[in-house]
Amino acid sequence: MYQKNLVLGMLAALFTPPVLFAAPGTLMLSGQIRYRDGNLLTESCTLRLPRLRRIETTASDGSFMLGDLPPGKITVQVWLYEQFADSFTVALGDSSLQLGPLQLVPLSLSHAETATTLNEAGSTEQVTADDAILPQAGMLLNSNDLFIANSFTFSGYGFRARAYPGQQQEVYLGGVLLNSPVDNQANFQLWSGLSEVMKAQRSGNRIEANADGPGGLSGSRNYLLHAPYQTPQRKFSYTLSNRGYDHRVQFFYCPEKTTSGMMYSCAITRQWAIESRVPATASDQYALYASAAKSFRKTMLAASLVYQNSYRELKSAATDEVYTLAGTHYYNANWGWQNGVKRNARGATAGTPLLALHCEHTPSENTQWSFALATQLYMQANRGLDWQDAPDPRPDYYRNLPSFLSKDNPQGAVAAEQLLLANPSRLQIDWMRLYETNQLNYYTHQYAEEGLIKNIYGRRALYVLASDVEQQHTMHFRTHVRHDITANTQLHASFSWNSTHAHRYKQLDDLLGGDYFLNHNTYAQQSYPGNADAMRNDLNTPDKELHKGDHYKYDYHISAQHIQLFAQLEKDFRRWTLFTSVSGAVNSMQRTGTYRNGLFPGQSFGKGSTLLLPAVTLKNGLTWKINGRHYLSARIYLRQTGPEDFDQAFVAPAMRDQPAAAAGMLQSVIVSAECAYIVHAPKWNIQFNAYQTERRNITQILRYYNDEPEYQCFVNMVQTHLNIRHTGLEFAASYDLSPRITLNGIAAIGQSYFSNNPDVRIFSDNDTALSEGLKKVSIRNYYAGAGPQTVIGAGCRINAPHRWSLKLNAGYTDRNYVRINAGRRSAAAAENIDPSGISGKAIFNQERLPAALLSDMLLSKSFRVRKSKTRPREYFIFFCYLSVSNILNRTDIKTSGYEQLRYNFTDNDPETFPNKYIYAVGRTYALGINFKW
């Protein structure tokens, strides 16, 4: 008797995209699913065959017999209760296959409620071919990737695998590419409330082969939105938590496929918080989902609608001085008392309906063609305080803090500190003062309209609440074809087209007791005294008084398109797997101004120049299947592209049309290579990765208030020829101590740092000459400030009798560096400073945040209740869990920090604008129950 590895995880779905309605065959597959300890199941489980779009149920002892199967590779997913538990892939030849007992690890939920991946399964002599259960290369680099699954512990503490930016992941939803042509970001997190729907997904991590598209450095994720991909079930869940929400209610309904071939599914969810651990951070989010599909003989048509709306009140980073004065790391500067109620000035509203149509045509067993068309509206509004000709109202503004006085007025600094310590509410926004200021500011406003001079006397608001609004309308189209050229050669090809029209503007939300507001640029007023036009943000409607709902400051449109062609060829040999993919894309961006800015009347209004940015991606990989337990892989990724973010391609789009190309922007180049060694032994699972990535010629634009004597205004710092290197090692392992106890460990040691000194040009917001200030900054070998560079974790999972499960994790993070201010590493900051002296080190050294110890646990229990005596095989299934994070209640962990971009060049004093930090929240929990019937 020998044992054979089962390939577990949802990888099958990744490498074998669903082929709908393959022609039925005559082969059979049989076997028996068992618990990990070899015991028989006590209830039936569900077997899903995605490629054949079949859902079967085992007998109560786990035995199954699947008939009418065609020859070829077939992936079987095992679902226990309502959740994915395991999967295996078999290759059917010309005869039926009888598998032995397949030992299945009982389900243990991770935090993300993804499935476990442990794999040992028994087999008997009844298995007729060694290759019946196929080894799959790269299995650990999918959604159940051992490293990624175990790195979840660190995700709340700033850890990002390999420190790649968020744009380096492609997201597909309902068959279309979701990344916006405007910023290359996919706002898929908006639908996070629909977690049950989004469980149906396939992912390609990092630079492995990917059927959907070229992917970024972080790979891709494809959410299979439509009804045919959803699990038939009726489910209600409720969660009580003190994390991002207080309560979450979800309902999901997906009936079985009807006899006429119709499939439906729908979901509704809402989660909300009156106030989370951080004061005045309410949130409310709800989402709706509905999908319908009909299958014909060789074609499936599907339509889905998702809608989401969310509102969140925000917290800001703060300096240690403020945290100390407030006496808590939960300090939030964004709120203040107003008539006994906490009012938060900063909030984010987002809403997006998306309608997706999908057609899959399977002309033959070897070919599948899909078309997807989607239209999406997206609105985002980020609200905050705005002011003119008035003191900065933010309580943590540096002039409002005792440290500002310490140099010139030490007595005042002490008195101010004592006052704040005795009255913590003074560290919050003084709403009454803002209202009082507006209500007292009677002012006669004079403006011309239709040739007449008009006077308006009233309370001119100096403080207002306003939102930065972005409205997008995007059309998505994508077609994808999969063709099995031979039994082990597969071709994927796709064409994507995305077209977005975006409208960005600033909107007046609340006059805070004033009667009107003015569309003036007060900084320009200071720069060009006596020039009345300079201060006018819009010469087309100069000096018109503004009321609630009016636009001001900036108003422009963006037209952006993205066209992408992709092809990938995979060849699977007995001991080798090869793949190669190529992709070509073109991005176009154009700005159209609605305002004629007083400073740039010729460069702000109307259509601007069109940027065409081509991109080419090449990807190759090779996996050596040493045997059924050992795999060795190597992959390489090459990409050349321009800035894929509109805000990084234009210098100051809010005010004028000025492409960064004139400032030295180049095509950036990404070169990445990785190798992986994977072991799947009966008790061991091991993954070891090594990688190196070079991102060259990056263009990065930073916008901030520059305190250098020659500027003293908002500027745009354009960094070009910036190189960033990511290199490191990753390790993950799990060991089955016993059939019920599994130990796991994880480690990642990396370095993500600037590998050269970029060219820097500074453009002032208000400089009508558009002159550039050249600057040299020395940031070579500084860390890129992208979370902990060292993480180490260990954990164990105990699957106790009676379906109790306990998971404990401990983690350690270190080498977490703050994000630097490049301007602080310039000649102006280094003037007369000895870099090796105390003050020099204070300016130039990059702060390393303290190491942190983390801990979390998950306790779960599931049980079932028979529906009625007359229906003995039908049950109500309950799943209860308690998840606790940061068990030690550590509130002193700095998860991230950054150097303020504003710097005191006059005194070369880094403490004038000290670093800001975000602290981890303390112990949090989520207590939930899922009910399925």
Next chain:
Amino acid sequence: MVTMKTWKWMICCVPMLWADAACIRKNYPVPQQSADTATLWHYQTIAEFKANMGSSGSKSVNEAVIISGSVTANDRTGNFYKQIIIDDGTAAIPLLLDGYSLYTLFPEGRHIQIRCKGLTTQFSNKLPQLGYRLNSQGTLLPIPWQLIDMYITKGVPGSSPQPLRVRLSEVRKALPELLNRLVLIDSAEFSDTTMLQSFAVSPDLSSATNLTIRDCDSNTILLRTSGYCSFATAPVPKGKGSITAVYSVYNNTPQLILRDTSDIHFTDQRCP
């Protein structure tokens, strides 16, 4: 009957009781007498307050004195910097405040009260001022922005204060009782030599500019304007008429400080 088990329990409990008893505090600190007994504030007019300042130097205000008055000038146009002028009808005094855009909280006409205990007075070039403390160089510091509410109570807004009507011949010599007060002078005009100037030259050349105001009897007084104020580049009016400004002094030289150009009404024909 005490069993062995009971004895063991008792033996275990003794050290626990001991430890527990050790935690009970035996000595209580004697409460200290409150050094800051209820402060009895008393009101003074600004004239009385100035009288206690003496005639030169600096002085800390140790008495619990409250003065009140209306704001007659602020930093709306930038010609006054980090100060507002308070006038109660008997006298006026500048209050130094360490902030920008003070006019947003202290518009002209607003009534305010100042708790002067802990503050400091000083004669700066013979001009009396009220501020926070002296620094090591002996300069009077403004009241920190963060501490304004400790010393100032803001009242209701009022109407714009009425200036004192004076003749130029009366104020050509420094009059202590008029210092910092809002005055109105009729039949004044800019002298010929300044006719083509703006109110102030560029701050790169000079932080402030003195222009000469005269009447038809050739009495003169300086009008001092900051180069940073919003009307610095505005041309001076050519006619003759009334001017309202804050009466000030630099050592023994009296001068006027303009709040805004709307305080000048030079619409008549110039003096012959």
